[in-house]
Amino acid sequence: MDNPENILELQNVKKKYKGFVLDGVSLSLPQGYILGLIGPNGAGKTTTIKILMNMVKRDDGEVRVFGQDPQKKAKQIKNKVGYLGEEQYFYGNKTVAWTGKFVSTFYDDWDTNTFQHLLTDFQISRTKKTRELSKGMKVRFSLALALSHDPELLILDEPTAGLDPVIRREVLELLRKKSKNEGKSVIISSHITDDIMRTADLVAFLIKGKIVLASDKDELLSNWKRIHYKKGALGSEIVNSLTRRKDHAFGSSGVTDRYLEIKDALVQGITEGVVKIESINLDDILISLVKGA
Amino acid sequence: MLSIVKKNMSYFIAYVTVIFILTAILRIALGNEQTVPLVMISGVLIFLMVFGPVFFNEQYEEKHKAYDFLDILPVNASEIVSAKFGIVLVTVAATAGYLLLLFAVSKVAPNDWILVRSYILMSSVVCLLFAALSYIGIFSLGYTKFAMIVMSFFVLLGFVPILIMKFYRDNMDVFIENILSFLRQVNWLAVIPLVLIGYFCLMFIAIKIKE
Numbered sequence: 001m002d003n004p005e006n007i008l009e010l011q012n013v014k015k016k017y018k019g020f021v022l023d024g025v026s027l028s029l030p031q032g033y034i035l036g037l038i039g040p041n042g043a044g045k046t047t048t049i050k051i052l053m054n055m056v057k058r059d060d061g062e063v064r065v066f067g068q069d070p071q072k073k074a075k076q077i078k079n080k081v082g083y084l085g086e087e088q089y090f091y092g093n094k095t096v097a098w099t100g101k102f103v104s105t106f107y108d109d110w111d112t113n114t115f116q117h118l119l120t121d122f123q124i125s126r127t128k129k130t131r132e133l134s135k136g137m138k139v140r141f142s143l144a145l146a147l148s149h150d151p152e153l154l155i156l157d158e159p160t161a162g163l164d165p166v167i168r169r170e171v172l173e174l175l176r177k178k179s180k181n182e183g184k185s186v187i188i189s190s191h192i193t194d195d196i197m198r199t200a201d202l203v204a205f206l207i208k209g210k211i212v213l214a215s216d217k218d219e220l221l222s223n224w225k226r227i228h229y230k231k232g233a234l235g236s237e238i239v240n241s242l243t244r245r246k247d248h249a250f251g252s253s254g255v256t257d258r259y260l261e262i263k264d265a266l267v268q269g270i271t272e273g274v275v276k277i278e279s280i281n282l283d284d285i286l287i288s289l290v291k292g293a
Numbered sequence: 294m295l296s297i298v299k300k301n302m303s304y305f306i307a308y309v310t311v312i313f314i315l316t317a318i319l320r321i322a323l324g325n326e327q328t329v330p331l332v333m334i335s336g337v338l339i340f341l342m343v344f345g346p347v348f349f350n351e352q353y354e355e356k357h358k359a360y361d362f363l364d365i366l367p368v369n370a371s372e373i374v375s376a377k378f379g380i381v382l383v384t385v386a387a388t389a390g391y392l393l394l395l396f397a398v399s400k401v402a403p404n405d406w407i408l409v410r411s412y413i414l415m416s417s418v419v420c421l422l423f424a425a426l427s428y429i430g431i432f433s434l435g436y437t438k439f440a441m442i443v444m445s446f447f448v449l450l451g452f453v454p455i456l457i458m459k460f461y462r463d464n465m466d467v468f469i470e471n472i473l474s475f476l477r478q479v480n481w482l483a484v485i486p487l488v489l490i491g492y493f494c495l496m497f498i499a500i501k502i503k504e
Contacts, residue, residue, distance in 0.1 A: 055364050078367035089362040091353075105296040106366045 006064075007031050007153050007185040008052060013061035015047055022047050023209040024061065029187055029202070031152075034179050036196030036217070037189040038286055039206035045189035046086065048206065049157045052187070053083055065153070079108055082146030086158040088138040092131030096141060099130055100148075107149035118144035136167040143171065147178070154178065156188040160195050172199050193282035203282065205289050212289050217282075224285050225259040226278040227266070228252070233274035238262055243288050255280065255288050297368070297376040304346035305384050312338050313391060320395055332409050335392045336416035342388055343381055343420050347427055348440065350377075355436040370503035374428070378496040381424045389417040411476035418488045425495035432502040 006028045015022040022044045029035045039045050050056035052065055054074035063070055065077045090099050096119065104110040119126060122140040124133070133141060139159060146154065154175065160168040176199050178184040190196055196203055196217075204214035213220075227234070227242065230251040239245075241262075242254025251274075256262060259277070269275030316335060323331055354360060363373060396409045430439040461468040 053365065075367045075369050078365070083365045085365065087361075089358040091357045091359065091362070093357075102296055102300070103366060106368050 005030050007066065008187065009062075009064045010048070010051070011062040013048070013051060013063060014059045015044075015051065015056065016059055017047075020044070020047075021209045022051075025206070025209070025211050027204055027211060027214065029153075029185055031185050032179060032183040033201045034175065034186040034188065034199050035202045035204060036200030036282075037187060037204050037206055038191070038193055038196055038282060039189075040191055040286070040290060043191075043206045044209040045191075045206055046157055049155055049187070049189055052155055053078070053081070079149070080152045082143075082149070082151035082154045084139070084142050084146050084154070084156045084159045086161055088142045090130035090138075090141075093129060095126065096124055096128050096130060096133075097126040099141075100126075100145065103145050104148070110149045112148075114150070115144060115148035118147060136163050139163060139167065139171065143174070152184065154184060154186040154188075156186065158190055159188065160190065160192060168195070169198075175199055193286055197282050205286060207289055213285075220285070221279065221281075223259050223261075224255065224257050224280055224288075226253055226255050226280050226284070227259075228276040228278065229269065230274040233269045233272075235265065238265060244291065253278075255284065257285075257288075297363075297373055298380060301346075301350055301377060301380050304349045305342075305380055308342045308345050309384060309388065312342050312388070316392065316395060320399070332396070332412055336412055339385065339388050339392070339413070339416045340420050340423075343384055343424050344427075346384070347377075347381065347424050348436075348443075351428075351431050351436045352440070371500045374432075374496060374500045374503050377428060378425065378492070378499070381421065382492065385417050385421050385424075389413055407477055408473060411479055411481070414481055414485070415476065415479070418484065421488065421492055422495070425492055425499070428499045429495060429502060432499055 007030065009028045011026050013022065013025045020042070025044070025048055027035070027037075027048075037045050037048065047056055051058050051063060052070060054070040054077070057071065066080060068077055070077050091102075094102070100112075100115050100119075104112065104115070119141075122137075122144055124137060124141050124144065130138070130141070143159075156175070160171055163171065172195055175186055175188065179186050179199075179201075186199070188196065188199060200217050202215070203217045203220060205212050227238075228251060229239075233251075238256075239252075239254070241258070242256055245252060245254040266275050266277070270277065316331070316338060319331055319334065360373075392413050393410060396406070396413075401409055427439070427443065430442065433439075434442070457468065458465075
């Protein structure tokens with residue numbers, strides 16, 4: 001713990017609910033990176049994120065955000081964090097302008113000009129009551145609120161759930177820019193792996209309350225491949241190490257998580273045309289891990 | 294914290310304004326001879342003046358999931374809770390002060406004045422503690438559940454006069470004299486600090502629950 005290069009760190013974090021256990025989650029996020037937290041519904045993504053925001057108290061383990069414990073320094077931490085939850089809550093009968101003014105009073109570094117620019121960019125009417133905003137507008141408004149105090153860390157819990165593809169792409173693009181151009185760190189949870197694929201540098205798979213895999217995204221995609229092979233083209237050791245094995249009319253296929261390691265052993269088969277390598281996406285990896293779990 | 298105070302103030306200001314005007318009108322209309330009914334009404338009004346805004350505010354907060362909204366902002370539970378407790382304290386103190394002033398400028402007999410003062414302070418104290426307990430109840434159970442409990446409590450409270458009538462049927466004078474005697478004997482210089490300590494202890498409990 002307390003690696004100064006890490007914006008946030010979780011060590012063996014546990015939380016127990018009736019019918020659900022977050023079982024020793026460990027994660028870290030270096031400054032300027034985007035970490036995608038992937039997992040099926042009910043895996044514990046929201047609980048993990050709420051623990052970071054001190055919206056849920058952990059039962060055990062250690063958490064540091066900017067080197068501080070959220071349970072002891074929640075106010076200081078939230079001052080430097082932009083949070084966007086799956087649901088957006090506002091005072092429905094208040095206007096966008098009122099809400100912005102209200103929220104601004106809580107932050108030390110609130111920049112009204114940035115907020116106004118973001119409202120204009122996102123085409124949000126200042127005079128509209130927040131209950132009149134559509135789901136997409138609410139997400140964009142929340143994002144405007146989350147970005148107007150120049151946060152060092154963005155924590156986003158399923159931010160694109162329920163958004164149309166245009167707005168979804170827009171939101172993800174903005175996050176990417178914030179990270180690449182301004183060095184902001186981002187943790188984004190989603191069960192839509194495509195979102196993570198587009199934005200994240202690092203990925204962590206959370207399944208049934210446990211981190212089953214955490215890695216650099218490119219490294220992960222380089223190692224996870226689907227191998228199509230004719231009978232007898234691969235040694236039994238490699239075949240046995242494959243997951244999601246299937247036999248079909250043209251041969252067999254399976255997924256490996258250590259392609260770089262076995263690559264050399266496959267060269268001959270590839271040359272002879274009896275082995276083919278197919279890239280897979282995070283969705284496939286998630287399914288493999290879920291089935292493995 | 295100031296913005297939380299400001300947001301919560303609106304219902305209190307509305308209630309206080311209406312009730313201040315109403316009591317002033319009643320005082321003028323009823324004159325000095327009708328002090329007892331007006332004092333009785335004032336006690337109820339203090340209660341309403343705090344309960345109305347507390348419950349309206351909390352219903353509003355629940356409707357808009359305001360605590361979820363505030364949870365993402367850099368504000369401590371202690372600031373939210375102390376803002377709410379602070380408003381109640383100021384409202385009760387201002388109302389008690391206003392009512393005492395209203396009766397003080399009238400020609401109330403010195404013996405009655407002790408009772409008037411005692412009754413208003415007693416109402417204020419009960420109201421203050423009840424408001425604090427209400428916040429604890431709301432933070433523990435949620436507004437809807439707690440409002441149901443309070444409603445049931447008030448229904449049960451309606452049976453109290455029936456019980457009093459049953460036990461004191463033949464000597465209501467004694468019962469009333471007991472109450473008046475109690476009110477005359479209360480040492481408010483000792484009671485008020487104790488009530489304030491109790492109030493702040495309840496506030497501390499409410500903060501712990503909210504955290």
